[in-house]
Amino acid sequence: MRIAIDAMGGDHAPDVVVAGALEAAREWADTTIILVGDSARIEPLLQGTKPSNLVIRHAAEIIEADDEPVKAVRRKKDASMVVAGRMVREKEADAMISAGNTGALMTTGLLVVGRIAGIERPALAPMIPTMDGKGVLALDLGANMDSSPEQLLQFAIMGSIYRDKVHGVANPRVGLLNVGTEAMKGNELTKAAYPLLEQAPIHFVGNVESREVLKAPCDVLVCDGFAGNIMLKSVEGAASVIFSVLKKEFTQNLFTKLAALILKPGLTKFRRSFDYSEHGAAPLLGIDGLLLKSHGSSNAFAIKNAVRQARIALQNDLVRSISKEISKGSEL
Structure with missing residues (x-):
């Protein structure tokens, strides 16, 4: 499975996000962790010990905590959060995690990834x-x-x-x-x-x-x-x-x-x-892809735990299970 992490989202990004991603990559070798963000700021934090299942996807822009969500998502096409959402939509990633702007993540889910049919x-x-x-x-x-x-x-x-x-x-x-x-x-x-x-x-x-x-x-x-x-x-x-x-x-x-x-x-x-x-x-439930919102003040332990949650949700086919149940209800 492939999990994209918005490396630039959160109060202590990218430092703690990278640290948490490193811990997750070392613990779960069967999971590819994709750090999405400014590669020039991410690479020095890897301490020269990057696991083979951790990769970087460069994104030049950042959605800030005080940005207006809809405008930011529409205008900052190369923002780390938007790029991660696009990866989920285009099946380059199976899930995404962000500790960034909550409203922007909601907007990314709606405008970039899309809702489950019927939600x-x-x-x-x-x-x-x-x-x-x-x-x-x-x-x-x-x-x-x-x-x-x-x-x-x-x-x-x-x-x-x-x-x-x-x-x-x-x-x-x-x-x-x-x-x-x-x-x-x-x-x-x-x-x-x-x-x-x-x-x-x-x-x-x-x-x-x-x-x-x-x-x-x-x-x-x-x-x-x-x-x-x-x-x-x-x-x-x-x-x-x-x-x-x-x-x-x-x-x-x-x-x-x-x-x-x-x-x-x-x-x-x-x-x-x-x-x-x-x-x-x-979790942001109802989106046609797995999106998880970490607390803005998340530490490395919280980021690692978010990866654990994403793995469990993916292993149990959460999104498709919700889609099936909603479709069943709409047919009644």
């Missing part, structure tokens, strides 16, 4: 950590600010397939993000989506309140991008505050420092569960 809108699907350590796949968390009930249905189907194929969760439980658990609760969108999800070929468990998400009431959480992104930022903000307060309290005196030493294994495990690098990347 109305793609969805960004990151993992939210849960108390049981298994996490919840939530979609959409930012690719679409507004969604229709039919689009939420498609998100649910795609999320179920992803959890089954990539995470090995059989018959994943699907929940609908809402302000209450009763079927009649919510706004017009969730009220209309509820019966569609009930009738869908998924394991729908009903409405889920945001305060319950970290307790893992479902394996897949469906929502529109506006509500989902607010929930995600709230979870990230709360986690950040909790870690800051704990650090302050545990460093006040000798006794609290001793307590911190005793609790360190558990606290480390807790902190790791909120670490985006453990999950690697979020």
Whole structure:
């Protein structure tokens, strides 16, 4: 399999991206890693030890974090992200990974790679950590600010397939993000989506309140991008505050420092569960090719984990599985 990586995307590119790509290439000799970007900046980072399954594809332009997504993708034809997307479309690569501009990656997926037939809108699907350590796949968390009930249905189907194929969760439980658990609760969108999800070929468990998400009431959480992104930022903000307060309290005196030493294994495990690098990347589901979005602040470990995710998705034929299920639904 061939995985293209946008070497110039992300807060610490290309250094950490190249480092992560090197680790991935060394671990998985059966996978060709294609670093797409400015070869003059990439080559010095390879330290003269480039594995035979790692290659460079030169791209002269970069889509910056503050670029307007549609304009950037249309005007910067030789940008590393656009070139990687074109490689997926033209079957030169089986998947692509980028830690760059999220909006630009969404636009690359839509304008360069294209949607799966029958999919109305793609969805960004990151993992939210849960108390049981298994996490919840939530979609959409930012690719679409507004969604229709039919689009939420498609998100649910795609999320179920992803959890089954990539995470090995059989018959994943699907929940609908809402302000209450009763079927009649919510706004017009969730009220209309509820019966569609009930009738869908998924394991729908009903409405889920945001305060319950970290307790893992479902394996897949469906929502529109506006509500989902607010929930995600709230979870990230709360986690950040909790870690800051704990650090302050545990460093006040000798006794609290001793307590911190005793609790360190558990606290480390807790902190790791909120670490985006453990999950690697979020898939952009609904695109007719495998696209993964890594966190903008990704380190080498996160990039390597994104490659691991891509390998699993490719081995389980994720994109074609989604396409088959959507086609089946449109025929009913």
